[in-house]
């Protein structure tokens with residue numbers, strides 16, 4: 503057993519399935535990993551925790567974790583109070 507080497511990590515079938523599903527989702531949502539001008543997730547109405555770098559997007563078409571500098575076509579300004 504001394505010669506046993508731990509195999510390097512690699513994606514499993516479930517990862518490829520998830521990736522394919524997310525890829526369709528990304529295409530549909532025009533979800534991008536960078537801002538669009540001044541618009542970005544962190545200043546969007548649907549970004550749940552504006553103090554966090556990564557949080558949940560509660561837009562009905564998204565509903566996943568997103569990063570503060572991401573952007574999608576459903577960006578909406580936070581209404582001024």
Ligand code: SF4
Nearest residue numbers: 543546559561574577
């Ligand atoms: S709706 Fe789009 S822009 Fe707004 S937080 Fe969600 S993913 Fe980001």
